[in-house]
Amino acid sequence: MARTQALLIQIATGDPRPISKQIVDGVRMKIATGELAVGAQLPSVRGLAQQLTINPNTVAKAYAELTGEGWLESRQGLGLYVATPRQRLSNAERDRRMDEAVQGFVHEVAALDYPPERALSRLERALRVLAPKKTA
Amino acid sequence: MARTQALLIQIATGDPRPISKQIVDGVRMKIATGELAVGAQLPSVRGLAQQLTINPNTVAKAYAELTGEGWLESRQGLGLYVATPRQRLSNAERDRRMDEAVQGFVHEVAALDYPPERALSRLERALRVLAPKKTA
DNA sequence: CTTCTGTACTGTGTGCATTAGTACAGTAGG
C-alpha cells in the first residue's frame, strides 16, 4: 500500500512565489483535489530536491510547513505521508485569514478594473476542483 | 473645486503588506469605491508622510506607482490629482493577472480547508463595494 | 554495517523594503 509513485510537482522559474511556497501550494492542492490520497507517501526530501534541481533545505522547509499545518505526517527514517484530515486552525484564525484573502482579491479586482461579476464567475469555476469531502 | 480634504489613510503595523502597498491599495480602493472623485487632490508627499509617521520616499514610491498605473495625474509644483479613468492594461495582461489572483485565492481556500461555497458568498459580498461605473 | 529516511544546525549571498539625507524642477504669492 501507499506506493511512492512519481508525484509530478511543477516549479516555474517565472513564478513570483518563493520556491518553497510553490511546493507547499502544489502538494496541498494535490491533497485537496484528491490526487494524493490519505496515506500516500511523498518523494523523499533529497529525491524531490534532485528532481527539481533545488536545495534539499528548500524541500525540507516546505515539508515542515505542511507537517506543521497537519497535511503531512512524518515517520523518522521512513518518510512523509499524507495525514488523515483534522481541524488545524481555530475558527477565529480561519476567519481572519479568509478575510485577508477576500480583501486581497478585491484589491486585485479593483486594481485591474476587472468586472466584478466576471471575476466572481471565474473564481466559482476555479473552486470546483476542490474535493467535495463527502466521506469525511 | 477639488479641495485637498483630510483623506484618511490607515496604516496597520501588523499588516504583512509593505507600507507602500498599503497606501497604493488604500488610495486605489477609495477611487474605485468613489470615495475619491475624479479631479480630487491628494495630500502632499511630505504631508502624508508626516501624518503617517513614515518616510516621504515611501509615499512618493506609492504615488509613483499609482501614477504609472493611471490612477493619479501629477502636475509639477501643484500636486497629485485623481485622473480620469482610461484603459491601462492590455486585455492579455489583465487576464493573466486575474488568473494569478484566482489561483492564489483557491490556494488559500484549500489551505484553510474553507467551504468553497462560503468563500464564494463572502467574496460576492465584499465585491459589492466596487463602483458600478455605469457612466464610464 | 551500510544506506536509506527526516531533521537541525551554521554560514553565505542576493534581492526587496524601508529609512535617511540631499538635490533639483515647477508653481504660487508677497
Add this chain to the structure above:
DNA sequence: CCTACTGTACTAATGCACACAGTACAGAAG
C-alpha cells in the same frame, strides 16, 4: 526676485526573507 510650497531623482545604510551550501545527527530497513 525671493520664499515656500509642490513632485521627482538620486545615493547610502539597514533589516529581513529567501535560497543555497555544507555538515551533522537520529531512526528504520536490509
